[in-house]
Amino acid sequence: MAGLDVYDPGDFFDELFAAAGRPRPAAAELVKRIQSLPLEELQRRQEAAQNMLFKMGVTFNVYSDNQGTERIFPFDVIPRFVPYSEWERLEKGLKQRIAALNCFIHDVYNDQKIIKDQVIKREVIESAPGFLKSCLGLQPPQGIWCHITGTDLVRNRDGNWYVLEDNLRCPSGVSYILENRRVMKNSFPRFFEALNILPVDDYASQLLEALLNLAPSNVADPCVVVLSPGIYNSAYFEHSFLAQQMGIELVEGSDLVVADGYLQMRTTKGLQRVDVIYRRIDDDFLDPQAFRADSMLGVAGLMEVYRQGRVAIANAPGTGVADDKMIYAYVPQMIKYYLGEEQMLPNVPTYLCEDPKQREYVLAHLDELVVKATNASGGYGMLIGAHATDEERAAFAEHIKGNPRNYIAQPTLSLSRVPTLIDGQFEGCHVDLRPFILYGKDIYVNPGGLTRVALRRGSLVVNSSQGGGSKDTWVVKEGTC
Amino acid sequence: MLSRVADSIYWLNRYVERAENVARFVEVNLHLLLDTPVADLHQQWSPLVTTTGDQTLFNERYGGDASAENVLKFLTFDSEYGNSILSCVSAARENARVVREAISSEMWEQVNDFYLWVKEAANIDLGGEQLYSFYPKVKTASHVFAGVMEATMAHNEGWNFGLLGRLLERADKTARILDVKYYILLPSVKDVGTPLDDLQWIALLKSASAYEMYRKRQRRVTPQGITKFLILDAEFPRSIQFCLLQAERSLHQITGTSLGRWCNSSERTLGRLRSELEYMTIEEVFETGLHEFLDQLQTRLNTVGENIYADFVAMPVAA
DSSP states (O other): OOOOGGGOOOTSSSSSSTTEEOOGGGOOOOOOHHHTTTTTHHHHHHHHHHHHHHHHOOEOOOOOOSSEEEOOOOOOEEEEEEEEHHHHHHHHHHHHHHHHHHHHHHHHHTTTTHHTTHHHHHHHTTTTTTGGGGGGOOOGGGGGGEEEOOOOEEEOTTSEEEEEEEOOOSSOHHHHHHHHHHHHHHHHHEEEHHHHHHSTTTTTHHHHHHHHSSOTTOSSHHHOOEOOOTTSSSTHHHHHHHHHHTTTTOOOOGGGEEEETEEEETTEEEEEEEEEEEEEOOOHHHHHHTTTTTTTSSSSTTHHHHHTTEEEEESSSSSSGGHHHHHHTHHHHHHHIIIIISSOOOOOOOETTTHHHHHHHHTTTTTGGEEETTTOTTTSSSGGGGGSHHHOOOOOOOOHHHHHGGEEEEEEOOOOOOEETTTTTTEEEEEEOOEEEESSEEEEESSSOOOEEOOOOOOOOOGGGGGGGEEEEEEEESSSS | BHHHHHHHHHHHHHHHHHHHHHHHHHHHHHHHHSSSOOOHHHHHHHHHHHHHHOHHHHHHOOOOOOOHHHHHHHEEEEOOTTTHHHHHHHHHHHHHHHHTSOHHHHHHHHHHHHHHHHHHHSSTTTTHHHHHHHHHHHHHHHHHHHHHHHHHHHHHHHHHHHHHHHHHHHHHHHHHHHHHHHHHGGGGGGGGTSSHHHHHHHHHHHTTHHHHHHHHOOOOOOHHHHHHHHHHHSTTTEEEEEOOOOOOHHHHHHOOOOOTOOOOOOHHHHHHHHHHHHHHHOHHHHHHHHHHHHHHHHHHHHHHHHIIIIIIISOOOOO
């Protein structure tokens, strides 16, 4: 079996190795410790860790999978390593980005200065599917719209970090961060003794504070709930986990009702008022009276109660406008416009298919670009030109011509890699990083984030629904403790 | 507490208890057979199906052939039969899954483990010796669950709903276990009082984990003594009277009504049943006829269950 001593990062940016046999200086201690364990022992701990996750029921559901609804998210024990100095930069960049995006959303639904000042065209905003006319004029508590964000970051071959996507609607994955860490502490207690790894455990407390921050000030003991679509949702485990960790109720639409002008839940002792909802269902489904009439997941009349300021919703309805991949391209301008600052964390260069010139370029270079639908997530509705067949590319070209507003294109990034245990040996696998950011009284970034890893050989797709797995992410302060 | 959550914790406990009791039924029969001269085996297994009340479904699925293997499969691993051990444990887990945030992680892990183990065990050979160790393990898993719940979950409203579910289920199943004996006895009245009959009664006690406790209490094994012990004893945790007493206590913890009063039909029907048993003699039970008595008891337990649903879960809401 091949250990780390013969591991070759090849022509990629590797998070642990500068070159074969040469660990990055900051990661040297970690690599040394991994190497001190025989490969069989690592393999054994890997299996034990997977078992533990399975027993804890840390599973997700796969849409349209008839094999039974639950699967464990594959887990790899080799951690992803982020030196603290680098993390500080990422943290600052993320805070800056969220602050600007929040200003943007508030502006779009209120004064629309950014349109009047001709930084972004009205059509661009109003054509975003996440833009909700019914949210115009809304003033959510404390002026906060995006309370919970899971920004996707990637690292290119040159070692530079880029923001790939802003997930501002109902980002999921944070439960895996917390559970992965629990498993890793069990599997490698000595590593935690020796390295100064930033803890992630205060996420639930921070989230609860951010939610309590939204409660009406005249309520002494506010009732906060997590609203889930139910057990068949792919992220159900997480909904339940977060409710448990915060000690609040997990409710489904059918548990809620609007009565006497307030949102209430059905309890064994009758109706009880709800003050703050952390919703994990999309805007469209929130209220059949305001949005999709066929929604069985939401609560009829919720939006009216919200408009009256009698319940707070996180994230605020309408936040999705900033989650559009075309709007994404304007984030650098937003940062400048609202904060008067230069963007610290760059975007991936993005071609807007709506613009005729850029579209022409995209169509001519389909084989080297990644094309994405502007309002889809989870790795659906996307084309990786270099890996696609001629037919697939031709079909996508037609989609683009048919509805240019719906597509953007980006150069194919060569995602950084981390050694990963596969079938008893180390392989370099591509990773991304999804840190979670909370906007409460202040902006808080949970140290690290969810590292998703593409376990299919050579694959660049890290989504859980498409064969990806995860790793624990260690933000490590220099110097042992 | 959310009505839906209360309902799920209640059913989580009912299903775990049900799985345990199905294991008890089967175990008592397996052991009886070991002590019985080789006779008509069908006659020995069909009473089990009868007492489940699901005879029609069994006939549909197995063409009415109550062979040992068919009955064991039906009661243990038949996923199409809602009250098989596998189905019960699976339903318990589904209920746990929707209330993971309301119960302790340890409870979830135990019930998840239980389910994964039974699912894995579904491949064992129903004619083989492994079978004999399977049923005791089901009982143990259920006991561990109850212990974990006792020790890790706050003794709050949800906990009381769970207890309520567990105890009502247990009362119902103790009644059914007694009923199995009644059916087995029927065809062979001539055996009453023979050493074989004694063995059967002892096996029955053992299936309710009641043998030793009974000995301490009554010493001599008699049908009357055993029936009295399993129905009317106020201290033995599997006796019907004990279950009703404790269930009532949990119910009143939930509502806050003091014992001896009632504020809804759940409290009224459960309190009435409990107090009737409290002042009943075993002679009266036999006057009614044991089978008839147990049958009525089960109907009234069902009514209590329906009332609990109506009072706490399906409340009408004026929107």
